[in-house]
Amino acid sequence: AQKVTQAQTEISVVEKEDVTLDCVYETRDTTYYLFWYKQPPSGELVFLIRRNSFDEQNEISGRYSWNFQKSTSSFNFTITASQVVDSAVYFCALSEEEDGGSQGNLIFGKGTKLSVKP
């Protein structure tokens, strides 16, 4: 069964601190995709990253970085030098590839609410 666990419900940091959001997933498939989405107070989900199961290279995009470790089934997200605008709920999600290559559904974690204080 697929499952995504974001154990941290809420995190509060002070501006300029680094913060890591944890994501642990469960799947029996060898082909799957992992995502991170940001949901600011406005409600709109913003796509941040997609990573497939065959690519374990870590990725950096500006102040954002992602650490994908298949050995521990984790896909953690780090924000460096956090800013107030980073305050949002962050969702980790998993999607498996179904038989025939069709798209599997996104399974979301419960989200981590990040508050960055000035």
Added chain:
Amino acid sequence: GAVVSQHPSRVICKSGTSVKIECRSLDFQATTMFWYRQFPKQSLMLMATSNEGSKATYEQGVEKDKFLINHASLTLSTLTVTSAHPEDSSFYICSATYSPTSTDTQYFGPGTRLTVL
């Protein structure tokens, strides 16, 4: 690119009425659209998946007759909440992809907040 819009952004209605929410892909053709529901401070729950020109596939526990989904074109899907009740009050979010045969990225609309009085 990959912009998805939803209309309306907010709607308040009386119990017993029906409400239609539109989801449009603005700059791409969406072969698959998804409808999610999000309760306050909770994660997103997939309600149904719709492919253009065919019937939607509903998740277990979602009433087909209550949540009518129509995906009439490659750029438009609608969700109609029929005979709405206060417990239907929620944040409804749609998403769209443009690749039916691979696990592609879902792009989300801004959401519609429904309040049923």
